[in-house]
Amino acid sequence: MLARAQRRPASLQIAIYIFSALWLIMAAFPFVWTVWGSFKVELDFFSISDWTFALTGERTTAEYGRPFTGTGYNGAWVKEEFWRNVVNTFIVCFFVVCTSLTIGTLGGYALSRSGYRYTFFLLITALIFRAMPPVTLVAGYMLPFFEWNLWGILPTTIIVLVAINQPFTLWMLHSFFQNIPKELDESAKVDGCTQFQAFRHVIIPVMWPGVITTGLFSFLLAYNDFAVTAMLLSEENRTMVPQIAAFLGTTYTEGNVMFAVSAVVSATVPLFILVMFFQRQIVSGLVAGAVKG
Amino acid sequence: MRHRTFFWFFLPTALAMLLFIAFPIVSVITQSIFAPHSAVLIEVETCTPLVGCTNETKIDQDATRALRQEQPLGRFVGLEIFKDRGHLAITEVNEIWVQSRSLTDFFIGLGNLPFYRAIAFTLTFTFVVTPFVIFLGLIIALTVNALHDRLKGLVIFFSLLPFVITPLIGALVLFWMIDSRGILGSFIQWLFADPDLSLKASTGLMWMALLVYGVWHAAPFAFVIFYAGLQTLPMDQIEAAQIDGATRFQQVRYVVIPHIMPLVTFVALIQIMDNFRVFEPIVGFNAAAHAQSVSWFIFNDLQGETRQLSSASASSVLTIIGVAILLSPVLVRTWQDFKGKT
Numbered sequence A: 001m002l003a004r005a006q007r008r009p010a011s012l013q014i015a016i017y018i019f020s021a022l023w024l025i026m027a028a029f030p031f032v033w034t035v036w037g038s039f040k041v042e043l044d045f046f047s048i049s050d051w052t053f054a055l056t057g058e059r060t061t062a063e064y065g066r067p068f069t070g071t072g073y074n075g076a077w078v079k080e081e082f083w084r085n086v087v088n089t090f091i092v093c094f095f096v097v098c099t100s101l102t103i104g105t106l107g108g109y110a111l112s113r114s115g116y117r118y119t120f121f122l123l124i125t126a127l128i129f130r131a132m133p134p135v136t137l138v139a140g141y142m143l144p145f146f147e148w149n150l151w152g153i154l155p156t157t158i159i160v161l162v163a164i165n166q167p168f169t170l171w172m173l174h175s176f177f178q179n180i181p182k183e184l185d186e187s188a189k190v191d192g193c194t195q196f197q198a199f200r201h202v203i204i205p206v207m208w209p210g211v212i213t214t215g216l217f218s219f220l221l222a223y224n225d226f227a228v229t230a231m232l233l234s235e236e237n238r239t240m241v242p243q244i245a246a247f248l249g250t251t252y253t254e255g256n257v258m259f260a261v262s263a264v265v266s267a268t269v270p271l272f273i274l275v276m277f278f279q280r281q282i283v284s285g286l287v288a289g290a291v292k293g
Numbered sequence B: 001m002r003h004r005t006f007f008w009f010f011l012p013t014a015l016a017m018l019l020f021i022a023f024p025i026v027s028v029i030t031q032s033i034f035a036p037h038s039a040v041l042i043e044v045e046t047c048t049p050l051v052g053c054t055n056e057t058k059i060d061q062d063a064t065r066a067l068r069q070e071q072p073l074g075r076f077v078g079l080e081i082f083k084d085r086g087h088l089a090i091t092e093v094n095e096i097w098v099q100s101r102s103l104t105d106f107f108i109g110l111g112n113l114p115f116y117r118a119i120a121f122t123l124t125f126t127f128v129v130t131p132f133v134i135f136l137g138l139i140i141a142l143t144v145n146a147l148h149d150r151l152k153g154l155v156i157f158f159s160l161l162p163f164v165i166t167p168l169i170g171a172l173v174l175f176w177m178i179d180s181r182g183i184l185g186s187f188i189q190w191l192f193a194d195p196d197l198s199l200k201a202s203t204g205l206m207w208m209a210l211l212v213y214g215v216w217h218a219a220p221f222a223f224v225i226f227y228a229g230l231q232t233l234p235m236d237q238i239e240a241a242q243i244d245g246a247t248r249f250q251q252v253r254y255v256v257i258p259h260i261m262p263l264v265t266f267v268a269l270i271q272i273m274d275n276f277r278v279f280e281p282i283v284g285f286n287a288a289a290h291a292q293s294v295s296w297f298i299f300n301d302l303q304g305e306t307r308q309l310s311s312a313s314a315s316s317v318l319t320i321i322g323v324a325i326l327l328s329p330v331l332v333r334t335w336q337d338f339k340g341k342t
Helices: A010-037 A058-064 A071-079 A082-113 A117-131 A135-147 A154-178 A182-190 A195-224 A227-232 A240-254 A257-292 B003-032 B061-070 B090-099 B103-111 B114-145 B149-164 B167-178 B183-191 B203-231 B235-243 B248-276 B280-284 B294-302 B309-341
Strands: B041-048 B052-059
Touching: A010 A257, A010 B114, A010 B149, A010 B167, A010 B203, A071 A082, A071 A257, A082 A117, A082 A154, A082 A195, A082 A240, A082 A257, A082 B003, A117 A154, A117 B003, A117 B309, A135 A154, A135 A227, A135 B003, A135 B294, A135 B309, A154 A195, A154 A227, A154 A257, A154 B003, A182 A195, A195 A257, A195 B003, A227 A240, A227 B294, A240 A257, A240 B167, A257 B149, A257 B167, A257 B203, B003 B309, B090 B103, B103 B114, B114 B149, B114 B203, B114 B248, B114 B294, B114 B309, B149 B203, B167 B183, B167 B203, B167 B280, B203 B248, B203 B280, B235 B248, B248 B309, B280 B294, B294 B309
Parallel strands: none
Antiparallel strands: B041 B052
């Protein structure tokens, strides 16, 4: 029960509701608007004469007899074969998440269990690497990748993304591992386990929540990347985000902006589902970084 | 853990970072002091009967190719690329310094040099967006914390969307609304009663839009962190403050804010790192004519048929130095903490 002194005055309570509603609109409205608009023709969504056309779908009705049309989606997915980019994105994300979790858990575990001085320097190096914009490294990849014919293919991009994600993954897993008592692996070792067996059979089973959270962030980093994928993938191997950027280049001139709008909405859907199911993990991951970092 | 075991556990991740982060840095530095070979020219004498002989300069394709094959890095130029007009522009800056009568004059002159323009935008973005993100995040956290439990979940769900969204996509979603033919664009035109007002035509409006995007994208991050901090608020201190007659504002100012201060530092650090690499919104907003960031500058050099690796590398090296300068206070403090502990 709230004490009388803690009860809020009505004016403050109203202000709180108004502000929350405002923020909710700021955060969600752009997405709602774009999803709604993606089912219209360009002259409605980008209306020169009257912005309410985007709501009513005046031109869309004139053209297709209904206020909604899937032409944008048809154009993007069928005509421009956007599904290829979707497949590429999921291949890249899957392998990036698996690889970076495998090598990241090993490294993060070692960092959290070793008391020597060098762990500090390794973590600081990781922090410096984390601070560098990924695009600064791209110029360094180009020449060797061209020379060895590694440019343009998915595996190269996957490894590069894994490496770029490592500093972040290490920090996050390191902080999760530190929350697991050291006595756990020590008792396993007393029972005759090697360090690796203790890690594999004792620590990892209790680490799952941390591993899943870190995996989510690795996924987001790989999914959201633009600088590296745009520079390192050839045209036929493009993932979604560089493909959307490529749509922009061509469609502003051809008048097919709706292709890009539909592609953008399509690329948002997986993220929406992710937040829906893993909201708790995302929040806990952000907080874990803050408390230890 | 023994050194040996540590080594084997850490080897895979160390290899990944060594090969794809440390080596590229070395290779970027090397490339920045080499320039591509210029074509080898030869003089060919062509003689036509009756007209006579003319000397013609031609590109010797074979020799050029051979030279490029032999030394793929190019020719050594030292710090020349850093000094040229596209980067630090030493000569131009000197001229501007000599010619300008006041400091303002000097800065306006600097603004005409592409690299300085990019730095100016990047720094403005970093140091405007970061405080706004912290401020807005704190207010959202305080309001949401006061909401009913059922509503909290809903608000957190929608708040996370701008944060997890792909930066390029988030930028596009906002851009299409702020575009002169979009809903917000129409609203702005109506607000200022100026039907010709357009994002594409106005540098000031474009900068504003980019800054708004930056705050919109990162505020949820600050909000979530601060919100978690508010859950561990010491209730006894709040109560003590209330007994002493502190107003609500004073409670926030003297109890809540000191409690979450370490989190504010954390958010500021992460935000400075992330905002310094601002890049996607410039592509999404199609803003290159009005605002360029350092990252966009590098990307632009790498793009297209003529990949200007040397120029991009020089910009990269300068960016890395910039990051190091920004990060140095943090590093120094961490080092002092560490030395204090051992």
